[in-house]
Amino acid sequence: MFNLEKFISEYVTKRERSMFLDDIDNYKAELTDKISNKSVLVIGGAGSIGSSFIKAILPFRPASLVVVDINENALAELTRDLRSTPGMFVPDDYIPYPMDFASPVFEKMFMERGGFNIVGNFSAHKHVRSEKDIYSVEALIQNNVLHARILLDLLSVFPPEEYFCVSTDKAANPVNIMGASKRIMEDLIFSYSDRFPVKTARFANVAFSNGSLPAGCLARLSKLQPISAPSDVRRYFVSPEESGQICMLSYMLGENRAIFFPKLEEAQMMTFDAIASALIEEHGYRVLQCASDREAVEKSRALKDGSLEYPVHYSVSDTSGEKPFEEFVTDEETADMERFQSLGVIVGKPIPDWVRIRKLCADLESAFAKEGVSKSEIVTVIKDYLPNFDHIETGKSLDSKM
Secondary structure (H helix, E strand, C coil): CCCHHHHHHHHHCCCCCCCCHHHHHHCHHHHHHHHCCCEEEEECCCCHHHHHHHHHHHHHCCCEEEEECCCHHHHHHHHHHHHHCCCCCCCCEEEEECCCCCCHHHHHHHHHHCCCCEEEECCCCCCHHHHCCHHHHHHHHHHHHHHHHHHHHHHCCCCCCEEEEECCHHHCCCCCHHHHHHHHHHHHHHCCCCCCCEEEECCCEECCCCCCHHHHHHHHHHCCCCEEEECCCEECEECHHHHHHHHHHHHHHCCCCEEEEECCCHHHCEEHHHHHHHHHHHCCCEEEECCCHHHHHHHHHHHHHCCCEEEEEEECCCCCCCCCCCCCCCCCCEEECCCCCCEEEEECCCCCCHHHHHHHHHHHHHHHHCCCCCHHHHHHHHHHHCCCCCCCCCCCCHHHCC
16 A cells, blocks of 8 residues: 655655654753643644644644634545544644635634734645736735735734744745745735744745645546656655644744744755656556657556556646746845754844835735736836846746646
C-alpha cells in the first residue's frame, strides 16, 4: 500500500523526521505558556497549512478553537480527522464555521466572542495560475490584501495577543502578482504592528498540499490519467507536518514584525518532474516520455488495458509569473540565522508607511471599479508601490496545460 508520508520523507524532503522537532522541544515551555488555556481563531483552517497548524498547537491545550473556512466539506473532514486521531486533544469549545472572514456574519461572531487571544489567517490565493485575467487578479488581491485589511481593522477593536499570516517565498523579489500581493500583505500587517504583535513566514512548497502539482500527480495516477510537469522549475519543499510547525514557531516565538523562513540549502531543491517520476515508479510503472500533452493523453488509453508504461509530458516552463528558483531573503533585508536551529528570521523591519499603504489600497479599489480595467493596469499600480516588481508576462496560463 502506498504510504504518502513515507514517500515525502524519502523522495521529496529527504528527511526522516521533521526539521523543526528540536526547536519545538527546546522551546516547549514558551510554547505552552503562549498557547495553553488561550482562545484561538484560525481562518482558512481547513486548508493544508491551516489544518497542520491546528494539529501542531492542539497538544498545548488551548481553551477554545474556532475554525473559519469557506470550504464546508473540508471543515467537516477536518473535524472528523481531529475527532478520529488517537490522543488528539480537542477543546470543549471547538466550533468550525463555514463562512467568509470578510463577511458581516463573521464580524458578528467575532464581536460576540469579544475577540481571541491568538489569530491566524491562512486564507489565501496561493497559485500563480490565479492571475490569468483581470477577474482572477481582482479576486486574488481582494483576498490577499483588501479583505485582509478589513480583518485587521476588526482585530483592532479587540487586539489579539498574537497575529500570524502566511506569506510566501515568492514575496522576495516578486515576479508574479500573487507574490507581489503577499509582499504587500507583509507591509499591510506590519502597519498594524503598533496595535498588536504581527508575524509571518515565507514558505517553501508544502509537499502534496491541496491544489499543488504533486497532489495533482497523485490524483492523475488514481484516475490513470497522464502527468504533465515542468522540468526546469526548482523548488524547496517541507512536509505538511512541518508547515504547521513553522507557523507555530513563528507565531508564538517571533518578535513583532518578524518574518520566518526554513533553513534549507540550495542542494535540497527539487524539480517537479523528478517528484512525478519517483511517484510513478513507486506505483509500479515505468515513465514514458511524450512530446506533448496531446500525445500523453492518447497514450494513456493503454493504461486501462494494463500497460505499465506511464505517459508523461515534461517541458520547460513558459507561463506567466513563473520564477525559475526560490529565495527567502532579499539583499535589503537582515536575517538572524543563529536563534533557531531550523529557522531563519528576518529582523529589523520598520513599521511601513501607513499613508502609502492606504493610498495603494485606494488605488487598487479605484482601478477595479473602472469599467474595462486591464491586468497590465493593475501591474502598473503595484509596480508604483513595489518598484522592484519585475512581472513576467508571457500571455500563457497554466490553465492551458494538463
